Amino acid sequence: MVSPLWAWDGLPLAVVLSSFVPGVLIMFLREEQTLLRNTLNMTGALAKVGFVGLMLQGVAAGASYEWAFEILPGLELSLAGDALALLFVTLSAVLWLVTTVYAIGYMEASRNRTRFFAFFSLCVTATTGIAMAGDLFTFVIFYEALTWATYPLVVHSGTPEAIRAGRTYLAYTLGAGAILVVGAVGFEVTTGTVAFAAGGVVDPMAVEAEPIRYLLLFLCLLVGMGVKSAIFPIHGWLPTAMVAPAPVSALLHAVAVVKAGAFGVIRLIHSLFGIEVSWEMGLTTLVAVLASFTIIYASVRALAQTDIKRILAFSTVSQLSYIALGVALLDPLAQVGGLVHLVHQGIMKITLFFCAGVIAQTLGVKTVGAMGGVARRMPLTMAAFTVAALGMIGLPPVAGFISKWYLGLGALGAGAPWVILVLLASSLLNAAYFLPILRTAYFDEPSESWSDPWPHHRLEADWRMVLPAVITAALSLAVGVFAASDWSPLGWALLIVERGGL
Amino acid sequence: MTPFELWSTVVIFGPLLASVVALSARPALLRAGLVLGSLSALVGSAGLWRAVILYGPGRHLLGGWGQPLGIELWIDGFGVAMLAVTALVGALTSLYANSYFGDLSELSVRESPAGRGARFFAPLWLLLWTALNGIYLSADLFNLYVTLEILGLSAAAIVTLAVSRQATVAGMRYLLVSLIGSLLYLLGVALLYVQYGTLSLEGLAAIGPSGPIPAIALAAMTVGMAAKTALFPFHAWLPPAHAGAPAPGSAILSALVVKGSFFILVRLWFSVYGGGSPEGLVLLGVLGSGAILWGSVLALRQVSLKRLIAYSTVAQLGYLFVMFPLLIPEPGLWNADAWTGGLLLAISHALAKAAMFLAAGNMSYAVAQDRLTAISGVAHRLPMSFFAFGVGGLSLAGLPPSAGFVGKWLLLRSAFETAHWIWIAVIAVGGLLTIAYVLKVLRYALDRDEAPEDFRPVPRRMEWAAALLALAAMALGVRALELVELLLVGGPFPW
Numbered sequence: 001m002v003s004p005l006w007a008w009d010g011l012p013l014a015v016v017l018s019s020f021v022p023g024v025l026i027m028f029l030r031e032e033q034t035l036l037r038n039t040l041n042m043t044g045a046l047a048k049v050g051f052v053g054l055m056l057q058g059v060a061a062g063a064s065y066e067w068a069f070e071i072l073p074g075l076e077l078s079l080a081g082d083a084l085a086l087l088f089v090t091l092s093a094v095l096w097l098v099t100t101v102y103a104i105g106y107m108e109a110s111r112n113r114t115r116f117f118a119f120f121s122l123c124v125t126a127t128t129g130i131a132m133a134g135d136l137f138t139f140v141i142f143y144e145a146l147t148w149a150t151y152p153l154v155v156h157s158g159t160p161e162a163i164r165a166g167r168t169y170l171a172y173t174l175g176a177g178a179i180l181v182v183g184a185v186g187f188e189v190t191t192g193t194v195a196f197a198a199g200g201v202v203d204p205m206a207v208e209a210e211p212i213r214y215l216l217l218f219l220c221l222l223v224g225m226g227v228k229s230a231i232f233p234i235h236g237w238l239p240t241a242m243v244a245p246a247p248v249s250a251l252l253h254a255v256a257v258v259k260a261g262a263f264g265v266i267r268l269i270h271s272l273f274g275i276e277v278s279w280e281m282g283l284t285t286l287v288a289v290l291a292s293f294t295i296i297y298a299s300v301r302a303l304a305q306t307d308i309k310r311i312l313a314f315s316t317v318s319q320l321s322y323i324a325l326g327v328a329l330l331d332p333l334a335q336v337g338g339l340v341h342l343v344h345q346g347i348m349k350i351t352l353f354f355c356a357g358v359i360a361q362t363l364g365v366k367t368v369g370a371m372g373g374v375a376r377r378m379p380l381t382m383a384a385f386t387v388a389a390l391g392m393i394g395l396p397p398v399a400g401f402i403s404k405w406y407l408g409l410g411a412l413g414a415g416a417p418w419v420i421l422v423l424l425a426s427s428l429l430n431a432a433y434f435l436p437i438l439r440t441a442y443f444d445e446p447s448e449s450w451s452d453p454w455p456h457h458r459l460e461a462d463w464r465m466v467l468p469a470v471i472t473a474a475l476s477l478a479v480g481v482f483a484a485s486d487w488s489p490l491g492w493a494l495l496i497v498e499r500g501g502l
Numbered sequence: 503m504t505p506f507e508l509w510s511t512v513v514i515f516g517p518l519l520a521s522v523v524a525l526s527a528r529p530a531l532l533r534a535g536l537v538l539g540s541l542s543a544l545v546g547s548a549g550l551w552r553a554v555i556l557y558g559p560g561r562h563l564l565g566g567w568g569q570p571l572g573i574e575l576w577i578d579g580f581g582v583a584m585l586a587v588t589a590l591v592g593a594l595t596s597l598y599a600n601s602y603f604g605d606l607s608e609l610s611v612r613e614s615p616a617g618r619g620a621r622f623f624a625p626l627w628l629l630l631w632t633a634l635n636g637i638y639l640s641a642d643l644f645n646l647y648v649t650l651e652i653l654g655l656s657a658a659a660i661v662t663l664a665v666s667r668q669a670t671v672a673g674m675r676y677l678l679v680s681l682i683g684s685l686l687y688l689l690g691v692a693l694l695y696v697q698y699g700t701l702s703l704e705g706l707a708a709i710g711p712s713g714p715i716p717a718i719a720l721a722a723m724t725v726g727m728a729a730k731t732a733l734f735p736f737h738a739w740l741p742p743a744h745a746g747a748p749a750p751g752s753a754i755l756s757a758l759v760v761k762g763s764f765f766i767l768v769r770l771w772f773s774v775y776g777g778g779s780p781e782g783l784v785l786l787g788v789l790g791s792g793a794i795l796w797g798s799v800l801a802l803r804q805v806s807l808k809r810l811i812a813y814s815t816v817a818q819l820g821y822l823f824v825m826f827p828l829l830i831p832e833p834g835l836w837n838a839d840a841w842t843g844g845l846l847l848a849i850s851h852a853l854a855k856a857a858m859f860l861a862a863g864n865m866s867y868a869v870a871q872d873r874l875t876a877i878s879g880v881a882h883r884l885p886m887s888f889f890a891f892g893v894g895g896l897s898l899a900g901l902p903p904s905a906g907f908v909g910k911w912l913l914l915r916s917a918f919e920t921a922h923w924i925w926i927a928v929i930a931v932g933g934l935l936t937i938a939y940v941l942k943v944l945r946y947a948l949d950r951d952e953a954p955e956d957f958r959p960v961p962r963r964m965e966w967a968a969a970l971l972a973l974a975a976m977a978l979g980v981r982a983l984e985l986v987e988l989l990l991v992g993g994p995f996p997w
Binding site for chain 2: 027069070071072073075077137140141142144145147148158163170174175178179181182185186188189190
């Protein structure tokens, strides 16, 4: 019998390499070799989606993947493809594909595209590595690599503002990264292992013997993970980093980098300490409270912004903490809600950033006040924006509703009804900062200062930027409407929790 | 002839012969000397690597000649690892030097002041290489002294090859420090010989030196070697000398030469003295921490490219001394992670620092200046050098994937294992400071979108040499298994 394609052991490596190889090759291209560069990019992105598709089939059929390479005696670069890893990998792979199309259109007239696309691919490589890291050592390698690979993208424009933002970004992420490495090595020495395992690897007896040591280790790791997940008070880099080009904000600062942090929090609570041990140490409460505070605080901050990208950034800070909140509650439904929001938030937020980017690029509109008439000038883009914004607020049947529903159910199950209040308050605040944008765009008079007043293309803007936004908006609707399917993010999150938890 | 005898002969006499060949001013012979030296070092160290893995550490006779003519060698994993990294850095730096000094076929060029550097760099460097290889294989204190002296003299001479007053002054200062260091070392050797009547490392280790006179000897030798290694607070001579030398010379001095005296310190403290005194180890660790912090702060304040990199060497050497207290947490025990981690950092520093000095050499070669402000925009014309500098800096800062990262992981692990909390903070903070000064250079190089106008084209080979060294530092971060195995052959206490 011929074994199915998904039975190939090398798939995890193939997924990582499918963005690494194009990234490295692109570095050697000259600026004007646009066609070759785009071909490399698209080939890599399509190949990655293909490999991930195979792994999805495999995992659904009960297989699991492991690939390891010894770096030091006893320490391996270990890639594992289980259901949880695939949740994040699938999100990154699919969104990388659409963002590549978007970026090719967006960056058309920009300088230093070779550098941009090379590092963009490296960032995606690091993200997939984080998703599939089979142990803490591998996780740290990719997590730290993601930090330096993102820096050139943040400072891409080279303006003094971008350089300052880059410095802030590095100060936060590398500072916390150093603490993460210390925590990781400490964890290895204390527990004797760096492996991730469902239910955790920490021995509850050992925690009782040395509670302070374990507490400090948890806090070190939490700081390391929390910085990318933008948990208060280490969220400050994210709004600043919005000076990066739109595709970077869209994929990296709404999805890849920040999800790496959120995913790290999941790994910390579920794969290292284990939810029971974390709960007994009172640390899940700490995470839940911090996350809840971040949700409210960032929403309030978003209200005060006028720049659209900054509103979206604070909204990201707020929405990310839903994930941390969900996985920190001792209830399977809450965990499903947190996991599924990892995907839902990604799809919705990338749509919003795509739209903001194309509006800024086409019309030069960057603030809420200037949005007047945009809906008439760019109806498709605004439709996509609207769907995603309503989803963020939590309106059924868009994706965000599903997340909030499960989070709410889980909060009740975990005996933490106050979480419902947080969710409600956050939804109201979301509405308070998203609805004015919609109102202005649909009902106010057009501004005189658009850089491209009437479409001279047949479409409202470059199709390469409009199409990705429309696709992801459609996806945000679809994952909500078809949430009951086995192949929806919700179905997959339920599968993860059913298969023995996180 | 055993493989040990064969390959140790190749690795010592190859560069020596090459140095004699390169004494001729004929360009073809200069080149032949560099090729011969590089090949013999590479092949010889590879052969020794294989042999020491297969047969373990041991005592051998150079060339197989017996006493009284013969010179005894001690060949173990530590020595061979240093030989191998020296061979790799040396070969690529030789490739670089061959283009750096320009076309020597014109007699007028050879007779010019700049031509002096071109004529004498190769023979001096090959002599230096011979001395380094000798240090890594020496089995007794006297041979160590001889090779150390050759090392110091040829290194100081290389500094003065740069045709500038500052370089000459720096070179003279370096020579003085180096001589004082050697004299202190010799004093220690004499004291030990008077006390025990032997100079063999193995013999002394078997006796186990203890008491006041051996302690004074160790102190004298340590101060001497610390001065040569530019351990804080003896570091002031290093930045002008390393920054003043011609670019390939800077790479050799910073990446390799300081490792020679470091090697002797490790041999003395652990292999011979069995750990010395715990207080002494902690003192060395404290000085190392001081170096990390003070060196980094000074690096951040420099306005000249090569000075910045030179101060970074002061800082990075500090890590190697943090290894000392971690290696022996309590008498009678030694920590393997501290050993492999500390030495991996030494090796990754050799690769990364050579890459960075060569890359910086390319940048200042292109704009004919060494100020940081002068290199603005150079990244667009020299992307490969920029890449080499960045990747080298990554390894220096201990960010993955790089040899620096795995080295720091192991060193941190040993600090946790031995519950030395303060060193953990030092290691972590040092990494962040490193990022700050590496980034400073990268920022200047990217500063403008246009390349500078008066731009001298840089030969491709010089760009490749820097990039390959940086890639080697990165590759070692992906696969350090074999090197760690090698370092554990014999370990710190081979006897």
